[in-house]
Amino acid sequence: MTATPARVILICSGKGGVGKTTLTANLGIALARLGETTVVLDADFGLRNLDLLLGLENRIVYNAQDVLEETCRLEQALVKHKQEPNLSLLPAGNARMLDWLTSDDMKKIVGMLAERANFVLIDCPAGIETGFRNAAAAAKEAIVITTPEMAAVRDADRVIGLLNTQGVAPVQMVLNRVRPKMVANQEMLGVSDVTDILALPLLGLVLEDEQVITSTNRGEPLTLNGSGSPAGRAYMNVARRLRGEEVPLIDPSRERRGLRARLMGKIRRTTGLF
Amino acid sequence: MALFDFLQHLLGLQKPSATTARERLQLVLAHDRSDLNPELLERMRREILEVVQKYVEIDIESGDVSLATDDRVTALVANLPIRRARPLPNHSLETRASANPSDPEVLASGDTPEATPSPSAKAMEVEEVAIAIDPAPSP
Numbered sequence: 001m002t003a004t005p006a007r008v009i010l011i012c013s014g015k016g017g018v019g020k021t022t023l024t025a026n027l028g029i030a031l032a033r034l035g036e037t038t039v040v041l042d043a044d045f046g047l048r049n050l051d052l053l054l055g056l057e058n059r060i061v062y063n064a065q066d067v068l069e070e071t072c073r074l075e076q077a078l079v080k081h082k083q084e085p086n087l088s089l090l091p092a093g094n095a096r097m098l099d100w101l102t103s104d105d106m107k108k109i110v111g112m113l114a115e116r117a118n119f120v121l122i123d124c125p126a127g128i129e130t131g132f133r134n135a136a137a138a139a140k141e142a143i144v145i146t147t148p149e150m151a152a153v154r155d156a157d158r159v160i161g162l163l164n165t166q167g168v169a170p171v172q173m174v175l176n177r178v179r180p181k182m183v184a185n186q187e188m189l190g191v192s193d194v195t196d197i198l199a200l201p202l203l204g205l206v207l208e209d210e211q212v213i214t215s216t217n218r219g220e221p222l223t224l225n226g227s228g229s230p231a232g233r234a235y236m237n238v239a240r241r242l243r244g245e246e247v248p249l250i251d252p253s254r255e256r257r258g259l260r261a262r263l264m265g266k267i268r269r270t271t272g273l274f
Numbered sequence: 275m276a277l278f279d280f281l282q283h284l285l286g287l288q289k290p291s292a293t294t295a296r297e298r299l300q301l302v303l304a305h306d307r308s309d310l311n312p313e314l315l316e317r318m319r320r321e322i323l324e325v326v327q328k329y330v331e332i333d334i335e336s337g338d339v340s341l342a343t344d345d346r347v348t349a350l351v352a353n354l355p356i357r358r359a360r361p362l363p364n365h366s367l368e369t370r371a372s373a374n375p376s377d378p379e380v381l382a383s384g385d386t387p388e389a390t391p392s393p394s395a396k397a398m399e400v401e402e403v404a405i406a407i408d409p410a411p412s413p
Contacts, residue, residue: 154306157303158306186290186292186293190292193292193295197296197299197303
């Protein structure tokens with residue numbers, strides 16, 4: 001369907017809860033908005049959530065398992081996003097799939113998706129067990145997402161080692177949930193600390209942003225309506241960089257000044273003191 | 275507690291927690307990446323010290339064999355302060371002398387060399403040995 005071969009990108013972290021699925025959902029929408037035909041594959045068969053974050057949970061009829069068992073065609077299983085028709089989701093099967101799914105099955109599914117899209121994003125399960133290995137076997141490149149926390153960085157390092165041995169390249173990094181104020185006070189690992197330790201190129205920097213939670217509540221990823229939230233902009237920039245655009249990274253310390261200035265402005269307005 | 279932390283920080287009594295995190299992470303990752311368990315590392319450390327001690331007297335207390343990591347390359351770093359060089363064992367000198375009795379130099383030197391080291395050898399030296407370990411391929 002497409003002339004150039006699809007980019008098959010694994011989104012993984014090792015540790016759970018650092019933002020894999022949120023990144024997959026936002027990146028999927030962002031790439032679709034930039035005109036790329038994109039498929040997101042929920043490879044977290046045990047604990048699937050990608051459908052929920054995309055707001056597609058009520059529209060699932062078939063899933064990856066049905067496609068593999070040939071009880072339906074791939075087209076029937078793909079759930080097209082209403083607002084961004086460039087984006088489709090292939091939902092995960094049930095947790096029992098973990099017992100029999102092999103890396104060849106995974107390669108087969110991904111191969112089918114790659115024929116019909118520019119980008120295939122694989123939302124990887126947490127951990128480094130079979131689920132991760134199967135997903136990694138089907139991917140060409142990877143984005144490792146981590147937060148500036150000890151456990152997340154350590155687990156990311158394990159994952160990077162495994163990706164290297166599996167020949168997945170390039171591997172890039174998204175640093176998530178950075179709190180500029182804490183970094184400035186040297187109470188949180190900074191961007192260069194994490195990039196130095198993991199020795200990976202930084203694809204994106206996402207600041208802690210409460211709107212991620214509200215957008216999840218609604219099933220509308222932040223990149224969907226260009227809300228201008230800091231995290232939404234950061235995810236959009238990740239998508240642009242993935243396509244080869246040069247987008248400068250945000251400077252966390254400048255964001256911090258922005259926040260403080262905003263706060264001071266609010267105090268000024270409410271108190272009328274100065 | 276936060277105020278106490280802040281005061282300690284202010285007085286320079288406590289490192290910022292980000293610094294501690296970075297140091298701890300670098301150490302734990304060096305171990306993770308090399309796939310060496312602490313028991314194996316300890317055994318290797320003892321054996322390295324034994325070998326080195328054959329040749330030089332080292333300060334066991336301050337000697338240190340550990341893993342360090344930089345840019346995904348893990349290195350075994352030994353920091354062994356040397357007290358002094360060990361005198362060569364006497365019997366080896368004797369065998370050498372008897373094997374070559376006509377050697378004019380040996381005959382001319384008369385008595386065996388002093389077993390005590392020269393004063394300069396007494397100075398503490400720090401020997402750094404670094405062995406790079408390739409990231410271990412996982413099975």
